[in-house]
Amino acid sequence: MSQRYYPAESSSRGARRPFGRAATTPSTPSEPAFSDSGYGGSISEDVRNFDLSELSELNEDMPMPPRISLPALGADATDGDRRQHQMHVQQMHYNQNRVALSRSIYRTIDTLEGLQNMNQTWPIHYPAVQRTESSPMQRKTSVTDDFFTPDTTGSPSRERFAPPRRALTSFDRQPTRNSRSGTPEPRLMSPQISQEFNILKLDLRIGSLSQSELVHSLEKESIASLLDNKLTQAIKHLRSLRDRIEDTASKVLVTGDLNAGKSTFCNALLRKKILPEDQQPCTEIFCEVLDCRINNGVEEVHAIFKGATYDRMDERTFEARPLKDLEDIVIMVDKYSQAKVYVEDSRPIEQSLLRNGVVDIALIDAPGLNMDSVQTTAVFARQEEIDVVVFVVSAENHFTLSAKEFLWNAANEKAYLFIVVNRFDNIRDKVRCQRMILEQIANISPQTFNDSQDLVHFVSSNAVIDGKDPDKSHDFDNLENSLRGFVLDKRARSKLGPAKSYLLNLLQDIEQLALINNNIAGRELDSLRSDLARLMPKYDESVKARIAVSDECDRQIEDTCNAVYRNSRREISRTIEDVDKAHQIPWRGVFNSFKFAEETRRAMLESITRAVVEAENGARRSTVSGVGAINALGVLHLNQEYVEKTFRPDFMFKKKRDALGRNIKTQLDAFDFFDFDRQEKVAGMSMSLTVLSVAGSRMFNISSWVDGVVQATNIVGIRNAKRLIIPAIIAGVGAAAYWIISDVQRAIPKKLAKKIKRELAEMDYVHQNSERISKEVRKVLRFPAEELRSGFQKNIEGLKVKKEEATKRKGECEVAVKYFGNLLRESREHAGVVRRYDLEAASNH
Numbered sequence: 001m002s003q004r005y006y007p008a009e010s011s012s013r014g015a016r017r018p019f020g021r022a023a024t025t026p027s028t029p030s031e032p033a034f035s036d037s038g039y040g041g042s043i044s045e046d047v048r049n050f051d052l053s054e055l056s057e058l059n060e061d062m063p064m065p066p067r068i069s070l071p072a073l074g075a076d077a078t079d080g081d082r083r084q085h086q087m088h089v090q091q092m093h094y095n096q097n098r099v100a101l102s103r104s105i106y107r108t109i110d111t112l113e114g115l116q117n118m119n120q121t122w123p124i125h126y127p128a129v130q131r132t133e134s135s136p137m138q139r140k141t142s143v144t145d146d147f148f149t150p151d152t153t154g155s156p157s158r159e160r161f162a163p164p165r166r167a168l169t170s171f172d173r174q175p176t177r178n179s180r181s182g183t184p185e186p187r188l189m190s191p192q193i194s195q196e197f198n199i200l201k202l203d204l205r206i207g208s209l210s211q212s213e214l215v216h217s218l219e220k221e222s223i224a225s226l227l228d229n230k231l232t233q234a235i236k237h238l239r240s241l242r243d244r245i246e247d248t249a250s251k252v253l254v255t256g257d258l259n260a261g262k263s264t265f266c267n268a269l270l271r272k273k274i275l276p277e278d279q280q281p282c283t284e285i286f287c288e289v290l291d292c293r294i295n296n297g298v299e300e301v302h303a304i305f306k307g308a309t310y311d312r313m314d315e316r317t318f319e320a321r322p323l324k325d326l327e328d329i330v331i332m333v334d335k336y337s338q339a340k341v342y343v344e345d346s347r348p349i350e351q352s353l354l355r356n357g358v359v360d361i362a363l364i365d366a367p368g369l370n371m372d373s374v375q376t377t378a379v380f381a382r383q384e385e386i387d388v389v390v391f392v393v394s395a396e397n398h399f400t401l402s403a404k405e406f407l408w409n410a411a412n413e414k415a416y417l418f419i420v421v422n423r424f425d426n427i428r429d430k431v432r433c434q435r436m437i438l439e440q441i442a443n444i445s446p447q448t449f450n451d452s453q454d455l456v457h458f459v460s461s462n463a464v465i466d467g468k469d470p471d472k473s474h475d476f477d478n479l480e481n482s483l484r485g486f487v488l489d490k491r492a493r494s495k496l497g498p499a500k501s502y503l504l505n506l507l508q509d510i511e512q513l514a515l516i517n518n519n520i521a522g523r524e525l526d527s528l529r530s531d532l533a534r535l536m537p538k539y540d541e542s543v544k545a546r547i548a549v550s551d552e553c554d555r556q557i558e559d560t561c562n563a564v565y566r567n568s569r570r571e572i573s574r575t576i577e578d579v580d581k582a583h584q585i586p587w588r589g590v591f592n593s594f595k596f597a598e599e600t601r602r603a604m605l606e607s608i609t610r611a612v613v614e615a616e617n618g619a620r621r622s623t624v625s626g627v628g629a630i631n632a633l634g635v636l637h638l639n640q641e642y643v644e645k646t647f648r649p650d651f652m653f654k655k656k657r658d659a660l661g662r663n664i665k666t667q668l669d670a671f672d673f674f675d676f677d678r679q680e681k682v683a684g685m686s687m688s689l690t691v692l693s694v695a696g697s698r699m700f701n702i703s704s705w706v707d708g709v710v711q712a713t714n715i716v717g718i719r720n721a722k723r724l725i726i727p728a729i730i731a732g733v734g735a736a737a738y739w740i741i742s743d744v745q746r747a748i749p750k751k752l753a754k755k756i757k758r759e760l761a762e763m764d765y766v767h768q769n770s771e772r773i774s775k776e777v778r779k780v781l782r783f784p785a786e787e788l789r790s791g792f793q794k795n796i797e798g799l800k801v802k803k804e805e806a807t808k809r810k811g812e813c814e815v816a817v818k819y820f821g822n823l824l825r826e827s828r829e830h831a832g833v834v835r836r837y838d839l840e841a842a843s844n845h
């Protein structure tokens with residue numbers, strides 16, 4: 001009857017297509033109904049081909065694709081028609097939600113990848129947040145609060161940072177597992193899901209440091225890198241959620257004590273003896289029963305080799321064997337890890353469990369629980385693909401220790417738990433048995449006990465296939481309907497619920513990150529702008545000041561050196577000029593005249609040296625004040641950045657003066673004792689003195705002596721000459737000797753001074769020394785001047801670097817402000833869209 005709405009073939013395909021496409025895309029009969037991923041045939045391709053530009057439509061207040069209404073049922077519709085109709089409506093809503101969630105997942109992955117890229121260029125700030133014990137959905141503000149002050153502009157970037165709060169999902173409003181009030185939906189609040197409320201929370205617990213302490217002790221880059229890992233994990237998780245919601249299959253794990261009748265129960269559900277049943281425990285590996293259409297319609301067993309990852313297309317991973325071999329396979333625990341059992345369920349789709357036209361159910365028959373297998377089965381039950389756990393317990397044995405342990409764990413971890421009390425036919429006092437078992441269930445899983453009407457069933461599985469006892473079959477039909485409803489009705493929430501809540505929490509985290517980073521980037525941008533406004537004129541001023549100060553230094557050096565040169569020259573010249581007056585050597589008679597001459601010479605040179613030293617001292621004083629003036633300029637313009645070097649004036653003029661002094665080689669000679677120039681002036685033109693003068697001047701030269709005599713004879717006549725010559729000679733010699741001797745004391749200083757002056761003039765002594773002194777001064781003054789210049793240079797370069805860095809950072813902040821502002825808007829709006837996905841509607845129809 002239901003074929004009126006969904007022809008058998010297209011209905012199953014319709015279940016795997018995004019809503020709306022099934023109606024527009026004609027299905028091809030030859031198209032494989034299932035992909036290799038088991039049930040496959042998902043909407044993944046359609047969603048992957050989804051054009052991102054379509055996202056704009058999600059921004060509208062229309063979270064779901066337009067709904068298609070099914071034609072109303074006629075008055076002649078049977079119960080079966082109505083049930084089938086209801087299932088199709090559920091499936092339709094389920095598909096709408098599934099497609100919408102898939103789109104949201106892709107959109108969020110895109111957002112996270114963008115965030116990762118941003119994190120590379122602008123390391124994302126991570127808030128040091130802690131949750132309060134009392135309110136796990138609220139984050140506490142902490143040290144980052146100071147970034148946020150009341151906004152007067154109203155711009156999103158200046159929003160006051162409110163304590164981050166988690167989005168209110170439909171689950172948020174539910175009471176906790178142990179809560180007694182409100183509509184209980186505790187099975188959806190598994191610890192794993194609630195942990196995911198902190199999706200982007202970094203695990204920073206190291207040693208005794210708290211998270212907020214660590215956030216501050218870690219480098220921004222380290223946080224960014226940790227966050228990057230977290231984003232990668234979130235993207236990975238989103239992809240697995242997407243795979244999960246796109247998987248149309250639902251897996252039911254059937255487990256329980258050894259020999260409780262699990263295999264018999266599975267066979268009863270299939271209405272076929274597929275799995276081996278035995279008095280002895282026999283199932284030792286997990287057997288998954290699937291519709292054989294997945295396996296191209298071939299009924300067979302794929303015994304998966306131990307350690308291999310099953311791939312239906314790769315025969316190296318399994319051994320294909322006929323169904324009849326299953327009996328042997330289930331005990332070959334050393335060779336096989338699992339068996340995939342492909343069977344034909346030829347019942348009409350409203351009766352079939354594996355192929356019911358709405359959802360594809362796979363039954364997994366687990367090995368019986370014992371102390372060894374309880375952990376393995378618990379791990380298996382935790383797998384994401386397991387939507388429902390059916391626990392089979394023997395009415396005769398009740399719950400063993402292993403059973404209780406498993407149920408305690410499963411009740412905590414699994415969303416849906418279904419308990420089948422089997423072998424009820426063997427119980428005589430059925431009421432007492434029911435009461436006792438329900439009491440035990442109340443202790444083990446209060447939630448299952450609360451819903452025991454739907455979740456706990458007392459049946460006899462072995463009576464179902466032969467159908468001899470209609471009462472027992474009826475009980476089993478009830479169980480089957482409950483189980484089917486349980487799987488189908490709750491599937492939206494079991495599959496889509498986690499994706500929705502994960503998305504909401506993730507979007508909430510993204511929103512918080514966007515808000516915080518938008519604020520921080522905005523504040524940083526403001527501060528950079530004011531930094532730049534301060535830096536620019538400071539930089540220009542510094543450049544100008546450097547030129548002015550450099551000129552000032554040059555002028556200072558030049559003035560000081562010129563003054564030093566002039567002063568030195570004046571000082572030394574004056575001393576040399578008066579050098580003959582400088583000596584104070586006492587005259588100790590003609591016989592000590594040589595010693596007198598020597599001491600006089602030394603005294604004269606010493607007085608010149610003293611003058612040079614005096615000039616140097618004057619230069620030192622000028623240098624000290626020059627250095628002081630330059631240092632003052634440095635302190636004035638560079639403040640702390642200018643470091644004054646200690647100046648030691650006594651270190652100046654150490655070497656060159658001595659070298660120059662050694663160059664004065666003034667030596668004594670005989671002429672230094674006589675001043676003939678003066679004798680000529682005093683004696684006039686008298687003959688005798690002339691003769692004496694001539695004779696005196698030539699007295700050390702014999703040929704000149706003879707010439708002098710001949711000359712004198714010519715003048716006075718030979719006769720007179722003969723008479724006068726002797727006394728004249730005697731008188732002349734005497735006078736000359738007397739004069740010479742009496743003039744030595746005066747002649748020596750005069751001659752020496754003259755000689756020294758001449759020598760110094762030849763050496764250009766005055767200029768040389770003045771030049772040397774002023775050069776030394778220039779050299780000394782250049783040092784602080786260079787220091788000052790390099791200080792300025794450093795200062796300017798520092799300002800330039802700061803300016804460039806601030807400009808670059810400003811650009812980055814502008815990008816960040818825009819990016820996080822958009823991200824904030826987008827994540828809020830997207831969270832609103834996701835929040836409006838009404839998963840409840842799918843199950844309430």
Ligand SMILES: Nc1nc2c(ncn2[C@@H]2O[C@H](COP(=O)(O)OP(=O)(O)OP(=O)(O)O)[C@@H](O)[C@H]2O)c(=O)[nH]1
Pocket residue numbers: 257258259260261262263264265276277278279280281282283284366367368369422423424425426459460461462463
């Ligand atoms: N009387 C009665 N016997 C049952 C019922 N269900 C199963 N049995 C029998 O119980 C025995 C064990 O059944 P199985 O289905 O092999 O039990 P199992 O839990 O799969 O066993 P293992 O997987 O080996 O632990 C078989 O002989 C079944 O015929 C039932 O409802 N009533």
